[in-house]
Amino acid sequence: MSSSLRPETLGTAGATDAAAPRGLGLSLLWSELRVLFGRRRTWALLLALAAIPVLIAVAVRLSSAVPAGRGPAFLDRISQNGLFVAFTAMLVSVPLFLPLTVGVVAGDTIAGEANLGTLRYLLVAPAGRVRLLLVKYAGALAFCLAAPLTVGLAGAAIGAALFPVGPVTLLSGDVIEPPQAALRILLIAAYLAVSLAGLSAVGLFLSTLTVVPVGAMAATVVVSVVSQVLDQLPQLEWLHPWLFSHYWLGFGDLLRQPLLWDSFTGNALLQAGYVAVFGALAYGRFVTKDILS
Amino acid sequence: MTAAAGGPGSRTYGLTIETKGLTKRFGHQVAVNALDLAVPQGAVFGFLGPNGSGKTTTIRMLLGLAAASAGTIELLGMEMPSQFREVLPRVGALVEGPAFYPFLSGSANLHRLDAATRHAAPGTRKARVDHALERVGLSHAAGKRVHAYSLGMKQRLGIANALLSPRELLVLDEPTNGLDPQGTREVRNLVRSLAADGTTVFVSSHLLAEVEQICTHAAVMSAGRLVAQGPLPDLRRSGSARIRVVTPDAGPATSALARLGLAPEPAPAQPDGQVVTAALAGLGADMGRPAPEDIVAHLVAGGVRVRGFAVERESLEDRFVALTGEGFDVVQ
Numbered sequence: 001m002s003s004s005l006r007p008e009t010l011g012t013a014g015a016t017d018a019a020a021p022r023g024l025g026l027s028l029l030w031s032e033l034r035v036l037f038g039r040r041r042t043w044a045l046l047l048a049l050a051a052i053p054v055l056i057a058v059a060v061r062l063s064s065a066v067p068a069g070r071g072p073a074f075l076d077r078i079s080q081n082g083l084f085v086a087f088t089a090m091l092v093s094v095p096l097f098l099p100l101t102v103g104v105v106a107g108d109t110i111a112g113e114a115n116l117g118t119l120r121y122l123l124v125a126p127a128g129r130v131r132l133l134l135v136k137y138a139g140a141l142a143f144c145l146a147a148p149l150t151v152g153l154a155g156a157a158i159g160a161a162l163f164p165v166g167p168v169t170l171l172s173g174d175v176i177e178p179p180q181a182a183l184r185i186l187l188i189a190a191y192l193a194v195s196l197a198g199l200s201a202v203g204l205f206l207s208t209l210t211v212v213p214v215g216a217m218a219a220t221v222v223v224s225v226v227s228q229v230l231d232q233l234p235q236l237e238w239l240h241p242w243l244f245s246h247y248w249l250g251f252g253d254l255l256r257q258p259l260l261w262d263s264f265t266g267n268a269l270l271q272a273g274y275v276a277v278f279g280a281l282a283y284g285r286f287v288t289k290d291i292l293s
Numbered sequence: 294m295t296a297a298a299g300g301p302g303s304r305t306y307g308l309t310i311e312t313k314g315l316t317k318r319f320g321h322q323v324a325v326n327a328l329d330l331a332v333p334q335g336a337v338f339g340f341l342g343p344n345g346s347g348k349t350t351t352i353r354m355l356l357g358l359a360a361a362s363a364g365t366i367e368l369l370g371m372e373m374p375s376q377f378r379e380v381l382p383r384v385g386a387l388v389e390g391p392a393f394y395p396f397l398s399g400s401a402n403l404h405r406l407d408a409a410t411r412h413a414a415p416g417t418r419k420a421r422v423d424h425a426l427e428r429v430g431l432s433h434a435a436g437k438r439v440h441a442y443s444l445g446m447k448q449r450l451g452i453a454n455a456l457l458s459p460r461e462l463l464v465l466d467e468p469t470n471g472l473d474p475q476g477t478r479e480v481r482n483l484v485r486s487l488a489a490d491g492t493t494v495f496v497s498s499h500l501l502a503e504v505e506q507i508c509t510h511a512a513v514m515s516a517g518r519l520v521a522q523g524p525l526p527d528l529r530r531s532g533s534a535r536i537r538v539v540t541p542d543a544g545p546a547t548s549a550l551a552r553l554g555l556a557p558e559p560a561p562a563q564p565d566g567q568v569v570t571a572a573l574a575g576l577g578a579d580m581g582r583p584a585p586e587d588i589v590a591h592l593v594a595g596g597v598r599v600r601g602f603a604v605e606r607e608s609l610e611d612r613f614v615a616l617t618g619e620g621f622d623v624v625q
Contacts, residue, residue, distance in 0.1 A: 027408035027415055035405060039396050117392025118406075121454065124356050124388065125409035126381035132409075290359035 053089035053155030082159025089155040099224035106203025107217030109136040114211040148192035174257035198244035198274030205282040306370025309493040315364035326517040339504035340497040342514030382412035385460040391451025395440035425453040444471035539601030543567035549595035
């Protein structure tokens with residue numbers, strides 16, 4: 001049957017050659033990003049993250065001068081330079097808020113689709129299991145970048161609004177101009193995004209194990225907490241360099257002049273290892289899984 | 294989209310769905326047991342069975358969602374699940390009810406699912422989505438979030454998803470679930486028009502009247518096994534039929550029927566005479582049995598005054614119950 005002969009299927013005439021896949025099939029990636037960043041939950045997560053620098057800035061603005069050396073690093077410098085709101089907020093959000101939001105997104109990747117039942121329709125479309133897994137992980141990575149970026153940009157914005165902005169003194173003692181400081185904020189956001197890649201891979205794997213997204217989300221967050229607790233125990237010092245959270249706060253090198261990339265590459269290598277291991281586990285689990293939801 | 298067109302990846306095939314020894318075990322439980330399905334090309338194939346008889350598990354295996362414990366599957370002449378990339382773009386499916394992102398609109402949901410396959414042309418996506426929505430009568434609700442859809446609307450959207458691209462095979466699992474009588478009618482008409490275009494339709498259902506109305510073939514499952522399969526008229530025929538004679542001469546009628554090798558039994562009398570019935574298994578199919586017209590001739594020749602004569606066939610429902618068990622005592 002030729003569909004072009006039937007007027008009622010004119011709309012479908014362009015898709016007749018079902019055997020030929022087109023291009024790289026990036027449609028699914030775009031669709032994933034649109035669904036992820038279009039849904040209200042993602043916006044709520046990003047808004048909650050943006051609230052952290054706002055709270056810090058407002059608290060500092062309303063209080064009298066913060067004594068030097070108390071509270072989180074950089075806190076005492078905010079009243080002189082608003083850009084420090086961004087640095088402070090990014091530092092503060094590393095242990096809990098960023099892993100929490102990333103856990104929600106990464107834990108939801110496969111389990112969320114399974115829970116809605118859309119997983120079976122994506123696979124029947126067919127999306128291809130490996131391709132779907134890659135796209136889902138890419139979506140989680142995009143959120144890993146968006147989350148610290150939101151904290152940094154919201155921090156810079158609220159800092160600039162409430163406090164004077166001027167040259168920033170780095171940890172090395174060098175002074176850089178505000179545009180350069182903004183670049184450093186972006187660099188730290190990139191560092192944190194890389195830092196969260198390993199946790200995302202863990203979340204992706206956990207997400208292939210269940211059809212209850214909340215379970216995978218909670219498990220991912222617990223894993224990040226456990227990793228940080230282990231990192232605090234001196235008895236386990238041999239283990240510390242292998243914990244994915246070990247370098248999470250190691251972005252101080254990005255606040256020196258000249259820039260030191262050692263911690264960035266070390267962190268990236270460690271995260272790549274986690275991505276490889278948990279990516280392989282997720283692949284092994286998902287490719288053979290019976291989709292019964 | 295035709296299999297016979299000879300384009301790359303397409304080929305001719307005899308059976309649209311063919312399984313051999315298809316088995317699925319969950320632990321010790323055998324959900325599907327050595328299933329040999331044969332769905333001819335162009336058929337509207339009713340897949341019947343009580344709840345829990347393994348219909349949906351079978352469909353999941355056909356579509357590559359679940360792996361078979363044993364046996365082989367061929368769809369459109371190609372092996373599943375290994376060749377899913379060639380097969381599935383040509384198959385539309387509604388599996389165990391519709392499922393959508395509640396926070397997206399109906400049309401956004403279809404866009405999303407259409408984007409999932411590399412085989413669907415992005416350029417025609419909008420036109421195809423609009424067309425599919427129109428075919429199921431959802432154009433007016435295209436921009437509404439699925440969250441606000443009724444069950445029937447979701448069901449229609451699920452069918453629209455199956456129709457996004459031209460398909461050679463449609464697998465519809467309980468397509469009229471949740472639909473009102475008008476919606477049911479529309480689905481029936483849709484299935485008929487798709488079948489008229491040459492699409493093979495595989496409908497699972499427990500609504501027998503529905504299957505009886507639209508299907509050309511059927512298979513009946515019970516407790517994971519296939520208990521009957523074939524063209525619908527054959528299925529009905531293989532069930533027993535009875536003749537029913539209304540006559541004032543019950544005695545001569547009984548002896549006349551007995552002479553033909555039948556086993557007549559008296560039935561409650563009617564106002565216009567006594568009633569004698571007899572089982573007539575395999576009506577017309579096997580040569581050993583007398584044809585109805587010969588029975589009447591025989592009765593009349595024997596001096597029986599025949600006031601009424603009927604051949605009562607089992608309905609598909611009777612046949613279904615005979616195959617799968619009565620009431621809640623279905624075989625588990």
